[in-house]
Amino acid sequence: MKFRHLSIIAKKEFSGLLNERTILLAILLQLFIALFSSFLMVGLTSMYDPSSLSKYSRFRYNIAYCGNDSALKEYLEKSPDFHVYGMDLSPAVTALSERKLAAVIYVPDTAPDATDPVKITLYTLQNDLQSAIVNVKLKDIFLTYEKDLRTIRAARLTEQPVPLQLPANRSGGDFYEFVYGLLIPLLVFMPAIIASALIIDLITEEYQHETLETLISTPVTFAEMVWGKVLACELLVPVQAGAWLFLLIVNGIAIENVPLMLLQVTFTSFVPILLGALTALHYRERTAAQFIFSTALVVVILFTLALPANPLNLLTRLAVGTAGAEQWVVLAGVIAIGALLSVATQRYAEKVGREHQTG
Amino acid sequence: MGAVADITTIARWEVKRTVTQMSRATLPLAIVLFILLILVTGFAAQSGMHLQDGMYVAGVDDPAIAQLLASDNRFTVYQLNGEVLEQNRQAFDIVVIRGTVYGSGSERGKSALKTVERDYAKYTNRVYSRQDDLFAAYPLWIDPVNVKSELDFLSTQSGQYISARPAAAAPIPEGEVHTIPPPSPALAISREELRAELARSQAANSQISRYTEMLSSSDSATGRFKTPSQLSPPLPFDSIILIFVFIFPLYFTSQFFMMSIMNERIERKGEVLLSTPVSAGSIITGKALPYLLGMLAISAALTVYLRASPLIILPLVPVIFFFLANALIIGMVSRSFKELSFVSIFFSTVATSYLFFPSIFANVHVISLISPLTLIILTLQGTAYTAGDYLFSTSLFWITSAVLFYVGVVNFREERLFSEKRLVPRLREFIAESMSKKHPFLSVFLLNGFAIPFVFMVQLMCLVLFFNLPMPYSLILLMVFAALIEELVKSIGITTLFFQDSAFLSWKNLVLACAATAVGFLAGEKLLLLITLSQITESVFGSILFLSLGVLWLPLLLHFAGVFVVACSLKLGGKRWFAFGILAATVIHCLYNLYFILGWLQ
Numbered sequence: 001m002k003f004r005h006l007s008i009i010a011k012k013e014f015s016g017l018l019n020e021r022t023i024l025l026a027i028l029l030q031l032f033i034a035l036f037s038s039f040l041m042v043g044l045t046s047m048y049d050p051s052s053l054s055k056y057s058r059f060r061y062n063i064a065y066c067g068n069d070s071a072l073k074e075y076l077e078k079s080p081d082f083h084v085y086g087m088d089l090s091p092a093v094t095a096l097s098e099r100k101l102a103a104v105i106y107v108p109d110t111a112p113d114a115t116d117p118v119k120i121t122l123y124t125l126q127n128d129l130q131s132a133i134v135n136v137k138l139k140d141i142f143l144t145y146e147k148d149l150r151t152i153r154a155a156r157l158t159e160q161p162v163p164l165q166l167p168a169n170r171s172g173g174d175f176y177e178f179v180y181g182l183l184i185p186l187l188v189f190m191p192a193i194i195a196s197a198l199i200i201d202l203i204t205e206e207y208q209h210e211t212l213e214t215l216i217s218t219p220v221t222f223a224e225m226v227w228g229k230v231l232a233c234e235l236l237v238p239v240q241a242g243a244w245l246f247l248l249i250v251n252g253i254a255i256e257n258v259p260l261m262l263l264q265v266t267f268t269s270f271v272p273i274l275l276g277a278l279t280a281l282h283y284r285e286r287t288a289a290q291f292i293f294s295t296a297l298v299v300v301i302l303f304t305l306a307l308p309a310n311p312l313n314l315l316t317r318l319a320v321g322t323a324g325a326e327q328w329v330v331l332a333g334v335i336a337i338g339a340l341l342s343v344a345t346q347r348y349a350e351k352v353g354r355e356h357q358t359g
Numbered sequence: 360m361g362a363v364a365d366i367t368t369i370a371r372w373e374v375k376r377t378v379t380q381m382s383r384a385t386l387p388l389a390i391v392l393f394i395l396l397i398l399v400t401g402f403a404a405q406s407g408m409h410l411q412d413g414m415y416v417a418g419v420d421d422p423a424i425a426q427l428l429a430s431d432n433r434f435t436v437y438q439l440n441g442e443v444l445e446q447n448r449q450a451f452d453i454v455v456i457r458g459t460v461y462g463s464g465s466e467r468g469k470s471a472l473k474t475v476e477r478d479y480a481k482y483t484n485r486v487y488s489r490q491d492d493l494f495a496a497y498p499l500w501i502d503p504v505n506v507k508s509e510l511d512f513l514s515t516q517s518g519q520y521i522s523a524r525p526a527a528a529a530p531i532p533e534g535e536v537h538t539i540p541p542p543s544p545a546l547a548i549s550r551e552e553l554r555a556e557l558a559r560s561q562a563a564n565s566q567i568s569r570y571t572e573m574l575s576s577s578d579s580a581t582g583r584f585k586t587p588s589q590l591s592p593p594l595p596f597d598s599i600i601l602i603f604v605f606i607f608p609l610y611f612t613s614q615f616f617m618m619s620i621m622n623e624r625i626e627r628k629g630e631v632l633l634s635t636p637v638s639a640g641s642i643i644t645g646k647a648l649p650y651l652l653g654m655l656a657i658s659a660a661l662t663v664y665l666r667a668s669p670l671i672i673l674p675l676v677p678v679i680f681f682f683l684a685n686a687l688i689i690g691m692v693s694r695s696f697k698e699l700s701f702v703s704i705f706f707s708t709v710a711t712s713y714l715f716f717p718s719i720f721a722n723v724h725v726i727s728l729i730s731p732l733t734l735i736i737l738t739l740q741g742t743a744y745t746a747g748d749y750l751f752s753t754s755l756f757w758i759t760s761a762v763l764f765y766v767g768v769v770n771f772r773e774e775r776l777f778s779e780k781r782l783v784p785r786l787r788e789f790i791a792e793s794m795s796k797k798h799p800f801l802s803v804f805l806l807n808g809f810a811i812p813f814v815f816m817v818q819l820m821c822l823v824l825f826f827n828l829p830m831p832y833s834l835i836l837l838m839v840f841a842a843l844i845e846e847l848v849k850s851i852g853i854t855t856l857f858f859q860d861s862a863f864l865s866w867k868n869l870v871l872a873c874a875a876t877a878v879g880f881l882a883g884e885k886l887l888l889l890i891t892l893s894q895i896t897e898s899v900f901g902s903i904l905f906l907s908l909g910v911l912w913l914p915l916l917l918h919f920a921g922v923f924v925v926a927c928s929l930k931l932g933g934k935r936w937f938a939f940g941i942l943a944a945t946v947i948h949c950l951y952n953l954y955f956i957l958g959w960l961q
Contacts, residue, residue: 017697025701029708062530067541085529090539097506100530104506108544117494119502119584121542126505135503135590142499142587149498156495161486162423164479165459167472176470177433181411194704201696208625208696254466286696287618288385295392299399305410306403308432313412320414320467322435 001227005220009228010235013202061102061134064092068109072120072145076105081137093123102134112152179253185315187248188261191240192269193297195233196276200289202229203280212356222353223346230277230345237269238262256321264318267331268311270338272297274345281348365637369645373619377649407432415471418444418451421458428455431478434471480588488557493550497557500546500584546584553584601665601739602718602732605675608657610707613682616650620690621699624776639771643764647683654679670738673749674731677756678714684763685710691767691776692785702782713820728752729819755819758812769793791855799863800875803852807879808886810848817844842948846941849876849918850925854937857929869926877918884914917951920944 060080064087065073076084087095092104104123110116122138124131154160203226206212215225245258255261276293283289304310314330317323412432418439419425425438437451444454452471454461460475462468487496546553623629632642658675662668685706693699717730727733731752734744770776770792778785794802821840853872857864864872921944928940 016695025705029705032708032712064529087529089541091532091536093506093539094532094534094536095530098532098534100532106542108542110544112498115494116544117498117500117546119500119542119544119546121502121504122590123504123506126507139587139590142501142590146497146499146587150496153492153495153498156492157487157490159486159489161483162421162427163458164424164455164475166476166479167460167462176466177411177414177474181414181433185410197700197704198697201700205696210626283384285380287615287622288381290614290618291381292385292388292392295389295396299392299395302396302403303399305408306399306406308406308409308412310409313409316411317413322413322416 001221001224005224006228006231009220009225010232013229013232061137062100063134064095064101064104065107066092066104067107070107070118070145071112071148072105072107072141075141075144079137079141096123096125099125103131103138105138112149118149180320181316184248184253184255184319185312187244188241188265188315189268189312191237191244192265192272194240195236195269196272196293196297197290198236199229199233199273199276200280200293201286202233203277204284204286204289207284208286216353216356222356223349226277226281226345226349230273233273234266234269237273238266241265255319257318257323260323260327261315261318264311264314264327264331264334267338268334271334271341272300274338274341275300277345278341278348281345281352362638362641365641366645366648369632369637369642370648373646374649377615377619415452415467415474416450417471417475418447418454420444420456424455424458427478427482428475431474433474484557484588488554493554497553497586499587501587501590502542502584503590548584557586602715602735605658605661605671605735606678606711606714606732608661609654609675609679609682610711612650612654612657613686614703616647616683617686617690617699617703619646619650620687621693621696624691627777629776630773633771633773633776640768643687643768643771647687651679651683654682668738671735674734674753677753677760678731680760681710681756684760684767687767688763688789691770692782692789694779694782694785698782709820713816729755729822731756755812755816758809759816762809762812766790766793787855787858790851791859794852794855799856799868800871803856803872803875804879804882806852807849807876808883810851811880811883811886814844814848838949838952839945842945842952843941845880846921846925846944846948849880849922850937850941850944852876852879853922853926854929857926861930864926864930869930870923873919873923873926876922877915880918881915913955917948921948 060083062083062085063076064085065076066087066089073084073086076082085092085101087104089104089106092101095101096104102124106121106123108119110118112118120142124134150157206215206225216222220228242258242262245255245261249255249258275296276289279293279296280289283292305312309326309330311330311334314323314327318327409432413435414433415435416437417428417434418437419428420439420441422438425436428434429436439447441456444451444456448454448461449463452463452465452468453475460472462472490496548556623632655672655676658672658679659669662671686703689699689702689706693702714730714732717727718732718736728748728751734748734752737744766789770789772792775785775788775792778788780788790806794806818841821837821844853864853869853876856872924944924947925937925940928936928943932939
């Protein structure tokens with residue numbers, strides 16, 4: 001196998017990609033997803049944890065308190081988030097539907113130490129972002145009140161949980177797990193999946209466009225052609241994954257161990273790419289190859305995720321900086337699997353090449 | 360009759376070819392893979408997903424708490440004595456000393472604290488729900504009641520607080536006061552039922568609920584009654600996952616259709632088919648029919664399997680047509696397999712986002728209704744939707760699919776299918792082909808009218824994207840993007856005319872074409888607005904996107920001015936000045952919006 005031949009093939013594929021400008025679409029796609037993920041961050045955070053956005057904190061919401069007095073009313077009145085008005089239920093609910101109030105609370109005549117629970121009715125506006133925010137703010141007050149009631153009724157409990165005191169100020173960190181534990185491993189690994197779909201296209205195209213004979217008649221052997229294409233796809237992985245990480249860092253998401261992550265993803269991507277190459281060599285037709293490959297990929301990824309210390313988990317740990325020496329063990333395992341697949345690909349390609357020479 | 364016979368013949372060919380092609384080699388392996396998939400799913404369900412293992416490091420001095428934390432894979436727990444922990448606090452994300460938790464203060468530490476908080480809440484809930492006296496453990500129950508407001512979208516742009524300044528006295532309703540009977544103090548569900556429901560909601564699988572927990576404590580299963588900790592806007596997570604179950608097979612099947620169209624073009628294989636007297640419409644319908652029926656069958660089977668209401672299929676139908684129409688165009692436009700892959704991945708990502716993201720807000724905001732999937736979520740939740748809702752969320756899908764099919768049929772000819780030009784010139788040819796040579800102005804008029812649904816789709820997408828940014832930014836970004844998109848789309852007709860025959864664009868024809876563009880755009884806009892979008896159009900966002908329904912000559916003038924600027928720069932400067940023309944037109948458009956809608960320049 002001559003490296004010069006490999007690089008010729010790889011160059012040919014790259015210029016094909018550049019010529020068609022399809023690679024631009026891939027970049028556009030990355031930008032788009034990055035945009036949407038930041039949308040998700042800002043949007044969801046503001047919706048479910050309104051205090052995280054300062055613009056909501058300066059508002060005091062008007063709410064009506066109906067029914068019997070209770071400790072809850074005091075809590076509400078003390079809260080900086082609410083203006084509480086004692087009202088009758090009917091006018092209060094009507095005022096709510098006219099948006100003069102943000103919520104209406106009705107408290108029944110149930111003693112704090114009664115056998116029955118205290119059932120509070122909470123009226124809010126349907127399909128309304130403001131209701132969602134008011135709900136979150138009310139929740140904290142309800143939780144305090146629930147704790148009080150539970151203390152009053154404590155004698156009736158047979159078992160108490162182990163006490164654990166959490167710090168009072170627990171703001172922030174809401175989407176850390178989402179970003180580092182899902183988004184980053186997914187985004188970094190996506191180029192590997194794209195590259196493995198690409199290798200199928202590159203190989204089946206030679207068959208279906210019947211350009212194979214021309215290629216075989218050059219000094220390049222069939223196996224060299226396959227490896228040249230693998231090389232082209234493989235080179236795309238660290239470039240794309242690096243672009244992802246760069247985008248995330250520009251967006252203000254700190255990522256540790258970027259070089260190690262790229263190293264991991266580059267070697268890991270050999271596995272799907274070689275699987276794709278084998279499928280394409282076997283089927284020689286895109287529809288079938290893509291179908292079988294994507295099903296196989298789902299199986300492989302699902303299985304990998306179910307294993308502890310899998311390469312994707314490693315990406316998470318590297319990104320947050322809690323990966324230890326075990327990363328090298330995982331890397332060695334991935335390289336071993338890649339080597340096995342390489343041997344299989346080489347054998348298969350040689351076999352196909354001989355068929356072409358004789359046939 | 361002839362057409363029907365043609366269609367059935369072609370449909371039969373299509374099925375036969377796919378079946379023989381697939382069954383020979385792929386079927387055995389597909390079955391093996393399917394069995395493997397079931398096995399692996401079982402394995403994964405048992406062993407759990409290990410994506411986030413070991414994200415946090417915790418130091419604990421109490422074995423009971425160490426055990427509690429270690430049950431969560433995300434923690435690597437070290438049990439050490441209090442003094443050692445005190446000295447090495449920096450090495451840990453959280454430390455627990457004598458029953459008190461300390462976070463490290465970094466983002467990771469904060470996140471670890473949140474995780475501890477949730478784990479601890481789960482643990483206490485487990486203890487409490489074991490209690491015989493359930494109402495001593497859960498003494499407070501909340502019954503949330505939704506009140507419908509007449510002023511929906513209009514007044515709550517991005518969740519702003521609208522009810523003016525807090526007054527000293529209680530607000531007095533203006534309208535008629537409806538008497539509301541005081542709610543009964545008793546829960547309508549028995550204690551044991553509540554206990555069972557609590558246990559069920561706690562058992563909800565932790566792998567998925569890990570993400571939902573930070574948003575809400577899962578879809579409350581306790582009927583309408585909630586404990587305070589369950590009180591959060593419900594994220595319909597189960598339903599959203601179900602949606603993926605529905606959409607994924609549809610996407611897959613449309614890929615087969617895309618490939619079938621592409622295959623006709625490889626090495627001019629489709630020449631035989633084109634040389635028969637069968638019309639292009641029949642060929643496409645015949646080829647699409649098996650896939651359409653297949654997709655409907657899959658959806659129906661899934662619906663039956665999930666025992667969901669058959670109403671779910673109704674919003675899926677336009678989505679199916681939309682996927683097929685796009686598959687047709689992508690299959691006809693791509694030059695190579697890699698292009699096909701990239702374009703289809705790109706399309707599917709954009710389409711999935713358009714469908715998926717609004718539906719997250721299904722229970723929170725009416726904006727969610729721009730996605731048909733929201734209707735599916737509502738149906739799954741047992742909420743009925745009206746015919747108006749259906750029209751609102753699906754009309755864009757119907758119209759765009761129809762337009763795309765038309766473009767596909769018109770261009771299904773030898774010189775288009777087998778040409779090897781680049782993507783953009785090819786798309787331009789496709790558009791040119793759809794326009795009549797004899798009536799160029801009528802064509803420009805119609806083209807702009809039919810472009811409106813696409814414009815709305817893209818603009819709504821922007822609305823969804825920018826909706827959650829802080830108020831002035833969202834408005835500004837939306838304004839610029841909306842103007843840019845409109846100007847780009849309006850320029851399509853004129854640009855196509857220009858590229859086809861630059862001599863045609865004499866000054867007289869140029870003005871006429873611009874007028875046709877402006878009138879067509881305006882007509883399409885108004886028509887679609889009247890049918891569907893009244894909910895969004897009434898808001899400030901809407902007025903920027905779609906212009907008001909009021910005075911007609913002003914927007915007409917604006918549309919004319921915009922496209923005229925682009926056309927002039929094309930005529931005077933040629934291709935290179937196109938971008939400049941678009942920018943200039945966008946600036947004019949934005950200034951117009953600022954002046955007339957927001958009144959900022961007055």
